[in-house]
Amino acid sequence: MPQNLVIVESPAKAKTIEKFLGKDYKVMSSYGHIRDLLKKDFSIDVEHGFAPIYEIPDDKRALVSQLKTAAAKASMVWLASDEDREGEAIAWHLREVLGLTPEKTRRIVFHEITKPAILHAIENPRDIDMNLVDAQQARRVLDRIVGFELLSAGRVQSVAVRLIAERENEIKAFVGEPYYRVTAQLTPQGEDHPFAAELATRLATHDDAMALLNDCKSARFAVTDVTVKPVSKSPAPPFTTSTLQQEASRKLGFTVSQTMRVAQALYEAGHITYMRTDSVNLSKLAVAAIASEIEQTLGKKYLKVRRYHTTSKGAQEAHEAIRPTYIGNRDITGTAQEKKLYNLIWKRTIASQMADAEMERTTVDIAIDNRKEHFVATGEVIKFDGFLNVYIESVDDENGKSGAQTETVLLPLLGDGDVLTALQVDATQRYTQQPPRYTEATLVRKMEELGIGRPSTYAPTISTIQARDYVTKGESRGVKREYEVITLKGGRLTTKTKSELTGVEKGKLLPTDVGMVVNEFLLTYFPSIMDYNFTARVETAFDEIAEGKDTWSDEIEKFYGSFHPDIDKVSQMRLEHKVGERQLGIDPSSGKPVSVKIGRYGPLAQLGSAEGQEKPRFAPLRKDQSIETITLDEVLHLFELPRELGDYEGKPMTVAEGRYGPYVKHDGIFVSVPTSISPFEITAEQAIELIQAKRASEAQKVMRTFDDEPELQVLNGRFGPYIVYKGKNFKIPRGTDAASLTLEQCRAIVADDGNASRGRASKRRK
Numbered sequence: 127m128p129q130n131l132v133i134v135e136s137p138a139k140a141k142t143i144e145k146f147l148g149k150d151y152k153v154m155s156s157y158g159h160i161r162d163l164l165k166k167d168f169s170i171d172v173e174h175g176f177a178p179i180y181e182i183p184d185d186k187r188a189l190v191s192q193l194k195t196a197a198a199k200a201s202m203v204w205l206a207s208d209e210d211r212e213g214e215a216i217a218w219h220l221r222e223v224l225g226l227t228p229e230k231t232r233r234i235v236f237h238e239i240t241k242p243a244i245l246h247a248i249e250n251p252r253d254i255d256m257n258l259v260d261a262q263q264a265r266r267v268l269d270r271i272v273g274f275e276l277l278s279a280g281r282v283q284s285v286a287v288r289l290i291a292e293r294e295n296e297i298k299a300f301v302g303e304p305y306y307r308v309t310a311q312l313t314p315q316g317e318d319h320p321f322a323a324e325l326a327t328r329l330a331t332h333d334d335a336m337a338l339l340n341d342c343k344s345a346r347f348a349v350t351d352v353t354v355k356p357v358s359k360s361p362a363p364p365f366t367t368s369t370l371q372q373e374a375s376r377k378l379g380f381t382v383s384q385t386m387r388v389a390q391a392l393y394e395a396g397h398i399t400y401m402r403t404d405s406v407n408l409s410k411l412a413v414a415a416i417a418s419e420i421e422q423t424l425g426k427k428y429l430k431v432r433r434y435h436t437t438s439k440g441a442q443e444a445h446e447a448i449r450p451t452y453i454g455n456r457d458i459t460g461t462a463q464e465k466k467l468y469n470l471i472w473k474r475t476i477a478s479q480m481a482d483a484e485m486e487r488t489t490v491d492i493a494i495d496n497r498k499e500h501f502v503a504t505g506e507v508i509k510f511d512g513f514l515n516v517y518i519e520s521v522d523d524e525n526g527k528s529g530a531q532t533e534t535v536l537l538p539l540l541g542d543g544d545v546l547t548a549l550q551v552d553a554t555q556r557y558t559q560q561p562p563r564y565t566e567a568t569l570v571r572k573m574e575e576l577g578i579g580r581p582s583t584y585a586p587t588i589s590t591i592q593a594r595d596y597v598t599k600g601e602s603r604g605v606k607r608e609y610e611v612i613t614l615k616g617g618r619l620t621t622k623t624k625s626e627l628t629g630v631e632k633g634k635l636l637p638t639d640v641g642m643v644v645n646e647f648l649l650t651y652f653p654s655i656m657d658y659n660f661t662a663r664v665e666t667a668f669d670e671i672a673e674g675k676d677t678w679s680d681e682i683e684k685f686y687g688s689f690h691p692d693i694d695k696v697s698q699m700r701l702e703h704k705v706g707e708r709q710l711g712i713d714p715s716s717g718k719p720v721s722v723k724i725g726r727y728g729p730l731a732q733l734g735s736a737e738g739q740e741k742p743r744f745a746p747l748r749k750d751q752s753i754e755t756i757t758l759d760e761v762l763h764l765f766e767l768p769r770e771l772g773d774y775e776g777k778p779m780t781v782a783e784g785r786y787g788p789y790v791k792h793d794g795i796f797v798s799v800p801t802s803i804s805p806f807e808i809t810a811e812q813a814i815e816l817i818q819a820k821r822a823s824e825a826q827k828v829m830r831t832f833d834d835e836p837e838l839q840v841l842n843g844r845f846g847p848y849i850v851y852k853g854k855n856f857k858i859p860r861g862t863d864a865a866s867l868t869l870e871q872c873r874a875i876v877a878d879d880g881n882a883s884r885g886r887a888s889k890r891r892k
Contacts, residue, residue, distance in 0.1 A: 577662030
């Protein structure tokens with residue numbers, strides 16, 4: 127019987143650690159927190175120092191019983207949850223719930239799952255840090271107060287929604303200003319070495335552009351200055367949580383939550399260090415290993431040992447940046463996503479200890495003898511690639527597009543006074559760019575800049591605001607816009623009008639109508655909660671609690687004293703029908719008022735009022751409609767539905783508009799209307815065709831039914847045949863002829879699957 131019980135947070139981590147410890151150690155998982163605040167109740171005792179009221183969830187009771195039994199048999203219990211505040215709180219909850227005594231309890235931490243790190247942790251245990259526990263409790267209690275008393279919008283989530291909503295308002299208010307960008311293809315006189323140059327001044331109008339190009343017909347172009355400067359570029363520091371999320375988004379197209387999920391798997395498999403960190407620090411051992419790798423593979427000239435220091439508030443230098451645990455492992459076994467993310471982390475880590483890239487930048491000023499403006503050409507040559515040999519950091523440009531500036535631009539050999547020939551000069555009409563919408567990655571960067579949230583909160587914050595339908599990730603289709611290109615070539619001026627699609631954005635965060643209304647409500651009635659500085663100050667307060675400089679209950683009391691009176695005041699104002707409501711006018715046919723607002727299931731239109739003699743009618747807005755922009759005519763169009771289409775098989779057919787598009791309803795069955803058919807023009811014949819088509823499709827889906835067991839069917843699904851019984855799905859073994867299955871065979875498959883499930887559950891509990 128093992129004398130030592132080690133409790134970690136996840137089963138994957140338990141499996142990895144068990145390899146490093148001998149037969150005297152048993153490793154079990156708590157599967158995260160084993161207790162939490164009551165789900166449906168406030169769960170905070172305001173009268174007694176805001177003490178949280180915890181419960182063990184039903185789905186954790188069996189696990190807690192197993193942990194208690196194992197802990198009672200062990201001579202020593204090692205609490206090995208993660209080294210952050212959340213992990214410290216998990217260790218404290220385990221100690222409290224399992225009734226562990228100080229004599230037989232040890233707290234151990236490590237930031238990488240390697241044998242040396244685990245053994246070092248065992249040799250250097252410590253007590254549970256109650257300051258970290260208090261900081262975690264303070265965050266949990268404060269967020270429960272805001273979430274429970276105010277809205278399902280949490281404290282940090284609400285501020286994130288504000289950022290996205292304010293950006294959307296900026297875009298709506300933005301008016302693009304036209305200007306002309308002038309570029310030229312030039313070559314030294316008598317030579318064929320064309321290069322590009324750009325006018326150093328933007329021109330405001332068509333007339334300005336025409337005047338310049340007309341003057342260029344007879345102008346003499348000459349080099350007035352050539353400047354050659356050495357330029358060096360340094361590598362980016364190793365990854366923190368936020369920079370990993372940003373770079374994985376730009377380079378790999380990962381969402382923030384996807385990045386953290388994959389990083390968690392890499393950490394638990396022992397491939398990388400802990401993935402929730404705001405430190406760029408590297409241990410001496412890691413730096414030595416990286417230096418050795420660079421020297422052996424690239425040579426000493428590529429090595430430059432660097433010490434990075436974190437500047438962000440609340441960062442813990444004792445932690446390390448995210449890096450591979452074994453620098454010599456260029457590749458790992460794992461999923462395709464794990465391999466991609468590991469490769470990114472490995473390259474960034476190696477590059478951080480490499481020499482600067484050395485470049486030579488040439489700037490050429492070119493005069494136009496009959497104009498005051500001048501052209502500028504720039505070229506860049508890489509003399510020594512340095513860290514660029516391994517890794518190039520991507521950047522988000524001013525328009526929100528991702529990319530990396532690494533091109534080598536060569537210019538011909540030029541000197542002062544050299545006369546140039548203009549092969550072609552183009553004046554292209556451009557427009558000032560609207561502010562870019564946030565991606566998940568740029569939102570994380572903005573939150574970090576403002577001091578909102580911490581490494582552990584970025585991903586859940588962004589996931590939550592999307593799950594609650596305050597924000598959606600989608601695309602802006604853009605609008606078609608014409609622009610002008612004036613070209614001077616061969617002494618002739620030509621003007622062309624071209625068109626472009628502007629404002630197209632994919633994978634950007636857009637506020638929903640619900641999000642905009644919630645944001646407006648909170649800004650109006652709870653400005654302190656929505657204040658960026660307040661949210662950042664709260665994070666600083668949590669940091670001070672974690673450092674033992676402040677008492678958590680005092681901080682909560684100060685907040686509650688100012689926040690709760692606002693809740694009482696607003697709750698007495700009966701605002702539910704006013705917030706977000708927009709009056710559009712009067713229906714000319716009925717004389718009833720028409721409005722749009724947020725209903726229980728999303729944005730809807732209302733015809734009539736609650737005070738009228740007749741009950742008001744409601745119609746949901748379509749996905750592509752917004753309460754802020756929808757017109758009276760568009761709303762009245764919605765009330766033309768539902769339409770009666772007549773009877774089919776003695777039962778009525780109606781066509782209506784739902785949140786996800788138009789549909790025909792017949793005999794309790796809903797059939798989607800394709801986009802090629804207007805719900806306002808669909809005929810009874812077309813509706814019958816759609817109903818029959820759906821029946822045919824459903825008939826093909828049902829392979830077998832049984833009179834003796836009506837709840838059991840054999841269906842043909844997207845991934846092949848399967849059995850459905852009492853609302854549950856059961857796999858059919860490979861090689862089985864699904865179409866000829868008997869009732870007895872189906873029952874046997876269901877029974878075997880049930881036994882296998884119980885076996886798997888039993889195995890998990892062991």
